Amino acid sequence: MTANSPLRVTVWNENRHEQDPDHVCRQIYPEGMHGALAEHLAAQEGIEARIATLDEPEHGLSEAVLAETDVLTWWGHMAHEEVAEEVVDRVQRRVLDGMGLIVLHSAHLSKVFLRLLGTSGILRWRDVGERERLWVIEPGHPIVRGVGECIDLPQTEMYGERFDIPKPEAILFISHFEGGEVFRSGCTWQRGRGRIFYFRPGHETFPIYRNEQVLRVITNAVRWAAPVNPGRDEVRQIS
Amino acid sequence: MTANSPLRVTVWNENRHEQDPDHVCRQIYPEGMHGALAEHLAAQEGIEARIATLDEPEHGLSEAVLAETDVLTWWGHMAHEEVAEEVVDRVQRRVLDGMGLIVLHSAHLSKVFLRLLGTSGILRWRDVGERERLWVIEPGHPIVRGVGECIDLPQTEMYGERFDIPKPEAILFISHFEGGEVFRSGCTWQRGRGRIFYFRPGHETFPIYRNEQVLRVITNAVRWAAPVNPGRDEVRQIS
Amino acid sequence: MTANSPLRVTVWNENRHEQDPDHVCRQIYPEGMHGALAEHLAAQEGIEARIATLDEPEHGLSEAVLAETDVLTWWGHMAHEEVAEEVVDRVQRRVLDGMGLIVLHSAHLSKVFLRLLGTSGILRWRDVGERERLWVIEPGHPIVRGVGECIDLPQTEMYGERFDIPKPEAILFISHFEGGEVFRSGCTWQRGRGRIFYFRPGHETFPIYRNEQVLRVITNAVRWAAPVNPGRDEVRQIS
């Protein structure tokens, strides 16, 4: 990527809820969650977005596709186990070489996220449509640019601590849930040359990816995760 | 301190609310907050506790007292400005040389805390006696040993984010407040050879330092902050 | 583990160089590197040590053995690939539940280390027996207690940056090599409730594990990595 070439984003989705004709997800996202996100991102200056889904060959993430991807976003929920180890290996390798990775909501249990973090990703949850407020903890971070003090979501699924993740390098949001829980909802890590951002909002039964502030955060995150100095280091014997 | 010598704690308190005959603090803590804390600590195996207060000469923190202090706890609220710069210098120097420092509640604006952190310590607050729940974020940390999943405080003053502190090295508690806010309520930093723990609970109008879990955390923190390899490094020209 | 029960350490070794009758390792460590380390640890107050090796059934790391292990030390070099995934899963699970893990030297490429970190563990190396000096970076950390300013090793294999690891939570040693390289030689991370320490020294052709300061660091590390609040968190739906 040169200064003037576009940022190439691949929006990956499990895309299973979307195939269930009775699922409310289809009313909220007729184009699929991946469609909604890709459309939003592609409308931003300097960003190109494509989509990839679980049921495509190689889950749509061939070596060729990943080689042309600067930042990968990942949404999964009910079919984490169906993701092939070979594709997980490939995504991990690409992140270490510099590709950015944005992990969304229920992808806290995705293979790619857990492979890169080394923990279990477990948490507490409750799905009663309660109110969430995400407080901005690091207002000086590029990912929260233009967000304000907090993001209010009237109805969400709750995720509560303790969330089994390695200590984040930055915690950008902490959520307050109506029912009494808190959650580290926006977290960053570096792995190799690649940057990872986990962002909690995004349940399939609420129109979270229609919320302007949520979309702003994802857009900011995609820009933040753009590769810097991509390249592969190798084990090397020095004479 | 050798393995068998006791841990020497100095409990410092501004001790001003306690001198106001009409303040509820006197009903809750007839012995003063410092008295309550020192008494609890002194009852623990291997811990010795003394007290020191603002109105004593040198605020009770002479070079001699600090030289015999392994861990200092600090509570202040209405008289931060009255603490002499010379004493702040002395406490800072001792922390860099290895003394532990436990900073309690409204001491988020104390000179010693801000001197060691470099930030403003500002936050949002509300004093209506609302409910607080402190969630344990790092169950594997010695400071939360034996605490369980959370601490419930039925009535507290609220402190809300954003709290202007450097990124903590560990966040042990995140609070949920009834009114909608969250807070990083238990945070650690290292400065020089010394360990610092900030712990939010402790308002002067609620019996917070009578709560068994709160006292357990403070006791654990005092043990955790005990000096390791104390000593002074000097600028040195090497030949 | 209660306050008075001993700390149970399992010293794991690949134990392959030791089986080669012509390898210098046999002269240096007739009892094997695991034997040398276990003997040293078992001689410390309050520590029990057992050994386990690759060629035993389940690599000597059955569920029963791990259930009775507070801290596991790991040395491997030429046979990382032979370690069964099932055993790696088991070790990872135990670390997340609170078991300490001390990763030694060439185990920077071991499956257990990489599983927990998520990176490649690659580095540069040169094996000409050059001089190494390990500088203490955090004198206030329990792992360097009693070590002094630095550790000098007259002959070592060189490991050089960049070392592909996640940002350590603490960097305790940085090495200077005669030939021009530097290395983060003592690093800590937390994963779940478990503590991990990587310590660089330890090549099989030099008597590194006879060095008193090196042994002191390993002993300190074993104590530091003792479990606090061990236990398993589970994904839980909250009502």
Added chain:
Amino acid sequence: MTANSPLRVTVWNENRHEQDPDHVCRQIYPEGMHGALAEHLAAQEGIEARIATLDEPEHGLSEAVLAETDVLTWWGHMAHEEVAEEVVDRVQRRVLDGMGLIVLHSAHLSKVFLRLLGTSGILRWRDVGERERLWVIEPGHPIVRGVGECIDLPQTEMYGERFDIPKPEAILFISHFEGGEVFRSGCTWQRGRGRIFYFRPGHETFPIYRNEQVLRVITNAVRWAAPVNPGRDEVRQIS
């Protein structure tokens, strides 16, 4: 600062060595170190640079100047004590509000640096013109963009560990010195909304600020430290 407005850098220098007619510094930098740096920065696209020095009124750092400064670079050595507390307060406040700060070489003992970090900044040093190699530790960080694996400086003053600083949020360079020492030579911290970068190279008796890679790092750092979401948070009582 909007996306299209230039980045406004103020290059601050103590400017005392430069006033000594017999100092070699005058041969190396006839325009002063500040002059050399400002000239280089002003030649970069989208950057405006001005200079400010100790002997000007308010050290050239009036409220008005700081209000128009996005990033401040700081070089000092022999006159740290002459910097007025009021100006230190002002710089600290501006950093907390979002201004970037680049701290160079012997400014490790400057008041502004120590005020923001809370430690002593002490280190070991030797001035014999030895060789230094700065190894890149985080190749995926924007500050090292285009730098390669390391920077070689044929003659430098040595700074050695232990360096008394809070744990950096990122360590970008570790130096290897011919004489046997190591040093964390490129470190970042966040304070409030502002970003701080300490960069070791820069002695007044060697032409360090003529080195292309050194200048590249400083330029990258200035861009990285540009304010994001600048603004002042206030203590606020919430109803």
